[in-house]
Amino acid sequence: MQYTSTRNKDIRITPSQAIIRGISDDGGLYVPIEIPSVDNIYKWKNLSYGELAYEVMKRFLTDFSEEKLKSCIEKAYDEKFETQDIAQLKKVGDLYFLELFHGPTLAFKDMALSILPHLLREALEIQDVNKEVVILTATSGDTGKAALEGFSGVEGTKIVVFYPEDGVSKIQKLQMITQEGDNAHVVGIKGNFDDAQSGVKNIFNDIDLKEKLMESGYILSSANSINIGRLVPQIVYYFYSYLSLLNKGEINECEEINVSVPTGNFGNILAAYYAKKMGLPLNKLICASNENKILTDFFNTNIYDKRRDLNLTSSPSMDILVSSNLERLLYHLNEDEEIVKEAMMSLNQKGIYEVKDIDTSDFYGSYATEEETSLEIERIYEAYNYLIDTHTAVASKVYTKYESKYKDNQKTVIVSTASPFKFAENVASSIKMKEAYKDEFSLIDELSKTTGVPIPTKIKELKDKNVIHNTVIDKQDMKNTIVDFLGSGVKND
Numbered sequence: 071m072q073y074t075s076t077r078n079k080d081i082r083i084t085p086s087q088a089i090i091r092g093i094s095d096d097g098g099l100y101v102p103i104e105i106p107s108v109d110n111i112y113k114w115k116n117l118s119y120g121e122l123a124y125e126v127m128k129r130f131l132t133d134f135s136e137e138k139l140k141s142c143i144e145k146a147y148d149e150k151f152e153t154q155d156i157a158q159l160k161k162v163g164d165l166y167f168l169e170l171f172h173g174p175t176l177a178f179k180d181m182a183l184s185i186l187p188h189l190l191r192e193a194l195e196i197q198d199v200n201k202e203v204v205i206l207t208a209t210s211g212d213t214g215k216a217a218l219e220g221f222s223g224v225e226g227t228k229i230v231v232f233y234p235e236d237g238v239s240k241i242q243k244l245q246m247i248t249q250e251g252d253n254a255h256v257v258g259i260k261g262n263f264d265d266a267q268s269g270v271k272n273i274f275n276d277i278d279l280k281e282k283l284m285e286s287g288y289i290l291s292s293a294n295s296i297n298i299g300r301l302v303p304q305i306v307y308y309f310y311s312y313l314s315l316l317n318k319g320e321i322n323e324c325e326e327i328n329v330s331v332p333t334g335n336f337g338n339i340l341a342a343y344y345a346k347k348m349g350l351p352l353n354k355l356i357c358a359s360n361e362n363k364i365l366t367d368f369f370n371t372n373i374y375d376k377r378r379d380l381n382l383t384s385s386p387s388m389d390i391l392v393s394s395n396l397e398r399l400l401y402h403l404n405e406d407e408e409i410v411k412e413a414m415m416s417l418n419q420k421g422i423y424e425v426k427d428i429d430t431s432d433f434y435g436s437y438a439t440e441e442e443t444s445l446e447i448e449r450i451y452e453a454y455n456y457l458i459d460t461h462t463a464v465a466s467k468v469y470t471k472y473e474s475k476y477k478d479n480q481k482t483v484i485v486s487t488a489s490p491f492k493f494a495e496n497v498a499s500s501i502k503m504k505e506a507y508k509d510e511f512s513l514i515d516e517l518s519k520t521t522g523v524p525i526p527t528k529i530k531e532l533k534d535k536n537v538i539h540n541t542v543i544d545k546q547d548m549k550n551t552i553v554d555f556l557g558s559g560v561k562n563d
């Protein structure tokens with residue numbers, strides 16, 4: 071299995087090289103030359119999460135030895151997760167919620183970021199690279215903490231996280247700025263997620279800086295979903311949820327199901343697309359957006375137009391206008407680098423692109439307003455006594471729109487991406503807890519008492535942690551910040 075760049079088909083690199091580099095020098099993203107297919111998924115029926123992860127991931131990470139890949143999986147999916155089965159499928163009314171938030175940072179990002187550091191270490195060994203890896207991460211709220219947690223204490227790595235100062239929830243921010251360990255650097259930027267992400271991409275494209283870092287013994291990599299090492303582990307839980315439905319007798323072999331995915335950077339739902347291409351019987355991939363509905367517009371018009379203001383919503387991890395992984399989908403739909411290059415150049419220069427003659431019928435795109443999201447949390451809670459977070463509510467609401475439009479009654483999995491306690495304020499007000507609370511933690515206590523849902527341990531622990539990182543910078547200072555953090559060995563001009 072080899073990888074190429076979405077912007078240069080001549081590139082051929084191995085999986086371990088793709089993981090180390092993160093992004094191609096031409097600005098493109100790495101994609102597998104061919105998505106591997108599986109002839110019989112049903113023989114995997116009785117596998118544990120880890121065993122299934124091995125079967126899926128080995129098809130993409132072909133230069134990892136069996137022993138090494140299995141060891142990465144074992145180190146990732148262990149007691150760090152509060153539930154033994156790692157991903158939990160809950161039946162709620164006629165729907166199934168795939169809970170992916172029982173990891174150490176209480177969002178689905180843990181599914182990939184608990185294994186990425188181990189994959190990266192192996193990749194460095196395979197490639198015989200003796201440099202310290204500097205992980206650059208832009209976060210809309212959840213990736214940052216999940217990456218900090220994943221890389222904390224991993225030898226030979228340093229990690230720098232940039233988050234939008236006013237664009238994340240209180241708990242998300244607290245999780246990041248209390249991060250311990252001297253390999254971590256957490257920095258707020260005066261700007262939004264798109265600013266953070268494009269800043270990081272610019273640094274990756276700064277060949278001069280990369281060379282200087284090399285000379286000083288550093289190599290840059292990324293923990294964002296532009297890294298293929300993030301994407302591959304996410305494919306696993308789509309297989310897992312399908313096989314769980316099968317094992318529970320909820321569906322028959324070969325029966326198609328829909329998945330509804332709360333979407334921001336298009337990573338999670340792209341993993342579903344890969345699973346479908348591998349042969350998993352998925353029908354519609356429902357791309358659910360919040361009021362920043364750039365993807366909804368794209369699927370309806372084939373026009374991607376970012377010339378609009380970013381709204382800060384109650385689902386901050388989806389407050390994104392440049393959904394990086396869509397570039398991968400464009401590539402797979404065309405297999406034509408020229409179309410991708412042209413589109414991305416146009417996006418850069420004019421803020422808009424149109425792609426003609428593509429078939430996006432695997433997807434249905436729609437969005438939920440802030441009010442609809444809040445009402446959906448209330449509806450699900452009142453009807454089923456089941457508490458969902460704001461992101462999950464977007465997916466759930468958009469599914470109801472899909473269902474009433476197409477009268478499609480196939481079974482549907484709603485991908486549940488975060489613990490409701492991470493977004494307690496919005497969740498509490500949605501279920502009509504209207505009082506004023508003296509701080510976030512009293513609110514969380516009350517939310518737990520009212521609903522009977524236990525507070526995750528990691529949130530309780532957060533209360534007594536000290537703030538360690540309080541740097542906030544202008545968005546144009548990201549490069550200098552990195553150079554400063556890495557010390558005087560790196561020259562910058």
Ligand SMILES: *Cc1c(COP(=O)(O)O)cnc(C)c1O
Pocket residue numbers: 177178179211212213295332333334335336337338339387388461487488
């Ligand atoms: C990151 C995130 C999303 C969006 O996922 P993408 O892969 O970026 O589309 C949705 N919900 C939560 C809670 C997240 O952290």
